[in-house]
Amino acid sequence: MEKHDERFKVANREALIGVGLALINFLWWFGFAYGLGSKPPEEYSYIFGLPAWFFMSCVGGFILMSVLVIFVVNVYFTDVPLEAKDEDIE
Template sequence: MDNNKNSDPRFKIAHREALIGVGLAIINFVWWYGFAYGLGDQAPEDYSYIWGLPSWFVYSCIGGFILMTILVTFVVTVWFKEVPFDEEEGGAE
């Protein structure tokens, strides 16, 4: 069974796509943390506001959501591959 994992190209694809997913999660966290604590690390009376919301919130939460939606859509359509889940060599089980 362990030998099958090494020879099955689906495991290599899944590993690569999992690393891409982890990379996207790290980008999301760094973006959120940078804006939330970078712009939000001051007294509330010193905040600048966009649409009635603190700018740190708009950039970190709303902007981060839009950025990640675009990045994930791009990554899934360009870099991810369709792989079959069933066994290629005869019987599953």
């Protein structure tokens, strides 16, 4: 019977969290870029001189994702030794 290396379980969980963060980032960007940006340019509202759709999708999305990634890494990610244990080598 094969032994299951705990490092792979941790790596798979963290990879799924990364995919989830990427999906959140895409949905945020797509929602604001195409939701607010679908109006004629004459009807745009502006935030700090940028169209609101651009500001929310790119600038706001960057800030949101930076905070989310920092939070997720500090709370959910764990340090895993990269060296194989002696019992794993056998």
